[in-house]
Amino acid sequence: MINNNNDNLLHDASSQLCEAWLCEACCASNLLREFDSWAVFTHKNADGDTLGTASGLIEAGLNAGKAVAWYGPDAVFPNAYKFIRHADMYTPCIDKFKFEDQGVLYIFVDCANETRSVEIDDRVNLSDFKILNIDHHEDNTRFGIVNCVVPDASSTAEIMALILKAGNWNITLEIAKSLYTGMWTDTGGFAFSSTSARTHRLAAELIDLGVDAGEMTDLITQTKDIAGMALWGRALSRIKIFGDNKEFALSWLDLKDFAETGAVQANTEGLPACLMTLAGVRVAAFMNEMPGKAVKLSLRSRPGKFSAADIARALGGGGHPRAAGAIIHDRALNDVMNEIINMMLELDK
Numbered sequence: 001m002i003n004n005n006n007d008n009l010l011h012d013a014s015s016q017l018c019e020a021w022l023c024e025a026c027c028a029s030n031l032l033r034e035f036d037s038w039a040v041f042t043h044k045n046a047d048g049d050t051l052g053t054a055s056g057l058i059e060a061g062l063n064a065g066k067a068v069a070w071y072g073p074d075a076v077f078p079n080a081y082k083f084i085r086h087a088d089m090y091t092p093c094i095d096k097f098k099f100e101d102q103g104v105l106y107i108f109v110d111c112a113n114e115t116r117s118v119e120i121d122d123r124v125n126l127s128d129f130k131i132l133n134i135d136h137h138e139d140n141t142r143f144g145i146v147n148c149v150v151p152d153a154s155s156t157a158e159i160m161a162l163i164l165k166a167g168n169w170n171i172t173l174e175i176a177k178s179l180y181t182g183m184w185t186d187t188g189g190f191a192f193s194s195t196s197a198r199t200h201r202l203a204a205e206l207i208d209l210g211v212d213a214g215e216m217t218d219l220i221t222q223t224k225d226i227a228g229m230a231l232w233g234r235a236l237s238r239i240k241i242f243g244d245n246k247e248f249a250l251s252w253l254d255l256k257d258f259a260e261t262g263a264v265q266a267n268t269e270g271l272p273a274c275l276m277t278l279a280g281v282r283v284a285a286f287m288n289e290m291p292g293k294a295v296k297l298s299l300r301s302r303p304g305k306f307s308a309a310d311i312a313r314a315l316g317g318g319g320h321p322r323a324a325g326a327i328i329h330d331r332a333l334n335d336v337m338n339e340i341i342n343m344m345l346e347l348d349k
């Protein structure tokens with residue numbers, strides 16, 4: 001079982017994969033044990049991974065008698081994830097966050113760098129504080145005193161499971177549900193290429209602990225509303241396929257689309273991945289206009305000559321090789337769209 005020190009997975013995995021993650025996971029677990037007070041930080045535009053990981057970690061902390069708080073930069077907790085345990089503990093930080101207590105362990109989950117979460121006061125030197133950085137983004141800046149960064153993990157929730165196992169923490173059904181949510185959402189239901197045998201083994205262990213896979217899938221996916229569907233209709237109706245081999249797909253939404261359908265930015269979730277279901281498509285770009293003259297770009301790519309992360313970086317963004325994005329300020333949607341199309345056609349040469 002999951003909390004057994006003789007558990008095969010940990011031993012098999014440590015011999016097969018690089019040892020670095022196991023060492024980092026043990027260090028992370030030790031640091032968690034050491035502090036009686038934790039502050040957990042999730043990233044902006046929170047997704048199921050950052051929220052599920054935070055939720056599972058918080059449950060583990062409370063079970064171990066820790067004082068735990070949860071902070072993030074989003075003004076409201078995403079509706080779609082209200083089912084997540086301890087969602088009610090979430091404290092939005094609209095103003096700059098004051099790091100002041102040396103006795104608190106500050107834990108960032110799924111944040112590639114310190115700017116992904118709450119806004120930090122300029123006068124604060126983060127290196128003066130005890131920061132635990134748990135993440136799977138390959139461009140993570142390792143801003144903590146302990147950095148448990150495992151780029152080949154499907155999700156930060158997967159790393160959290162490894163940390164709890166490495167430290168022999170008691171993984172309850174509630175923790176299992178939270179971590180399963182994080183793993184499910186970051187792998188698109190255990191479907192993306194980031195899904196490894198380890199991901200499946202860990203998920204199987206969570207199911208052994210009582211997680212109902214079908215129930216979790218319903219909780220995670222039955223979130224659409226009519227306004228969101230109408231928005232999707234607009235985006236799907238204007239998909240453009242281009243390139244010599246018709247390998248590129250692109251679609252977009254402007255502010256008028258949101259206003260007329262009554263949909264919100266969160267309703268675009270899943271649209272970029274949906275473009276990748278078109279036959280023959282290797283790269284998909286989805287753009288939506290945001291209030292305040294900004295364009296949000298989401299990119300997806302299949303393994304091969306194109307990298308979503310490279311395209312995103314050229315526009316000031318970043319991410320994973322297969323899924324990346326950027327927020328582009330002070331430029332018109334049309335302008336960004338033309339640049340993307342030209343960039344893709346250039347890549348195709």
Ligand SMILES: [Mn+2]
Nearest residue numbers: 049110156186
């Ligand atoms: Mn993630």
